[in-house]
Amino acid sequence: MAKTPVQFRLNGSDKAVFVDGGENLLNALRHGVGDTSPKYGCGQGTCGVCTVLVDGEPQLACLTLAETCNGRSIETAIGLSDGPNLHPLQMAFMEHFAAQCGFCTSGMLMAAKALLDRNPAPTRADVAEAISGNICRCTGYEPIINAILDAASWYGAPGSGGQSRARV
Ligand code: FES
Ligand code: FES
Numbered sequence: 001m002a003k004t005p006v007q008f009r010l011n012g013s014d015k016a017v018f019v020d021g022g023e024n025l026l027n028a029l030r031h032g033v034g035d036t037s038p039k040y041g042c043g044q045g046t047c048g049v050c051t052v053l054v055d056g057e058p059q060l061a062c063l064t065l066a067e068t069c070n071g072r073s074i075e076t077a078i079g080l081s082d083g084p085n086l087h088p089l090q091m092a093f094m095e096h097f098a099a100q101c102g103f104c105t106s107g108m109l110m111a112a113k114a115l116l117d118r119n120p121a122p123t124r125a126d127v128a129e130a131i132s133g134n135i136c137r138c139t140g141y142e143p144i145i146n147a148i149l150d151a152a153s154w155y156g157a158p159g160s161g162g163q164s165r166a167r168v
Helices: 025-032 088-095 105-118 124-130 142-155
Strands: 004-010 013-019 051-054 057-060 073-075
Touching: 013 025, 025 051, 051 105, 057 105, 088 105, 088 142, 105 124, 105 142, 124 142
Parallel strands: 004 073
Antiparallel strands: 004 013, 051 057, 051 073
């Protein structure tokens, strides 16, 4: 089967892959460029573990055709930290014990990042809505919501740059 070349920015770096017709973005990321931070769960758009940002918008990578991402900018959980400096969301998830098995975490982080990027001062209801497509079987959601609200208090803090929260 003929392959199609696709080029995109992934966490700020140029990437090029050949994809099959109908291949989804999740497969292209995990097996094409080796970024396994977006997880494979249901493969049907119902669990949210594959959530990535495409041009800043959260998308389910399992339902996104890789070809449609040509020339676009993609963010995944592996790109959140800056070397040893964790992203505020990662720090807050750690401090609030918002990850147990961790399988939902990368998708949760990206859904939360999309929210905080557009609304750095969300309400609890805003957070709940933003992660409503992301299933967690471990935490009961409260620690996750608390972590995102805590990260929000950091997000626009002077000196945070809206990005990195130094490890303490
Ligand atoms: S793997 Fe994409 S929504 Fe479940
Ligand atoms: S921490 Fe286990 S599914 Fe969310």
